[in-house]
Amino acid sequence: MSGRRGLPFSSVVTALAGFVLLWFTVPGIGPAVRAARADGVSGVFTATELVCVQHPGHESCTWTGAFSAPSGAVRDRVSLYGSDRGTMLAGQTTRAVDIGRTYWVYGPGGSNEWVFTGLLLLLGAGLLAYAAYAARAVVRPRAQT
Numbered sequence: 001m002s003g004r005r006g007l008p009f010s011s012v013v014t015a016l017a018g019f020v021l022l023w024f025t026v027p028g029i030g031p032a033v034r035a036a037r038a039d040g041v042s043g044v045f046t047a048t049e050l051v052c053v054q055h056p057g058h059e060s061c062t063w064t065g066a067f068s069a070p071s072g073a074v075r076d077r078v079s080l081y082g083s084d085r086g087t088m089l090a091g092q093t094t095r096a097v098d099i100g101r102t103y104w105v106y107g108p109g110g111s112n113e114w115v116f117t118g119l120l121l122l123l124g125a126g127l128l129a130y131a132a133y134a135a136r137a138v139v140r141p142r143a144q145t
Contacts, residue, residue, distance in 0.1 A: 008134065010134075011131045011134040011135050012131075014127050014130055014131040014134070015127070015128055015131035015132070015135075017124075017127050018123075018124045018125065018126070018127030018128035018129075018130075018131060019124070019128065020124075021120055021121075021123055021124030021127065022121070022124035022125065022128070024120075025117060025120040025121050025124055026121070028117050029117060029121070031099060031100070031101055032113050032114040032117040032118075033114060034099040034100070035081070035099050035101075035106050035110060035111045035113055035114065036110045036111060036112070036113070036114040037110055038097045038099075038106055038107070038108050038109065038110040039097075039099060040097045040098050040099035040100060040106075041069050041070075041097065041098045042069075042070070042095065042096075042097055042108070043067055043068050043069040043070060043095075043096060043097070043098060043105075044067070044068045044093050044094070044095060044096065045063075045065055045066070045067050045068075045078070045080050045093065045094050045095075045096035045105055046065045046066050046067075046068070046091070046092075046093045047063040047064075047065045047080070047083075047088040047089065047090055047091065047092050047093075047094075048063075048064060048065040048066065048090060048091075049063070049064050049065065049090070050062075050063055050064075050085060050090070051063075051064055051079070052085070059085075060084075061083075061084045061085045062079045062080065062081075062083050062084065063079065063080050063083040063084075063087065063088050064077060064078065064079045064080075065078065065079075065080070066078070067096055067098055067105045069098065075098065075105075077103070078098075078103055078104060078105050079103055079104055079105075080094070080096060080104075080105055080106075080107070081104045081105065081106045081107070081111055081113070082106070082107060082111060094107070095107070095108045096108070097110075
């Protein structure tokens with residue numbers, strides 16, 4: 001009987017979970033860095049509608065409106081990242097930066113969403129590394145004395 005065994009199902013699932021996390025996280029690294037640095041087209045956001053979602057014991061709101069660039073281009077139906085019920089009133093304007101996201105513009109101070117993206121990246125890489133370590137232990141078992 002040889003000492004080789006198949007890979008444990010948990011290692012395969014762990015590797016798959018790590019791969020899926022990286023698959024969805026890696027494309028977001030560039031936009032998260034641009035958002036953190038407020039690296040984009042500066043302009044003006046005009047609040048038009050407060051959109052709220054009710055959760056059990058919690059309400060999440062954001063302002064949607066229009067973003068106007070210095071070139072005169074206007075993007076409608078965008079949301080101001082980090083805004084909530086108390087940050088603006090309908091018709092109010094504020095400086096904003098368009099980093100190229102489809103539905104979001106950001107304040108001139110940038111955002112901290114890079115932290116979440118970084119944590120997901122580390123988690124995905126960690127899951128893959130753990131699965132590789134576990135698989136290595138199965139494929140190359142310790143020498144018996």
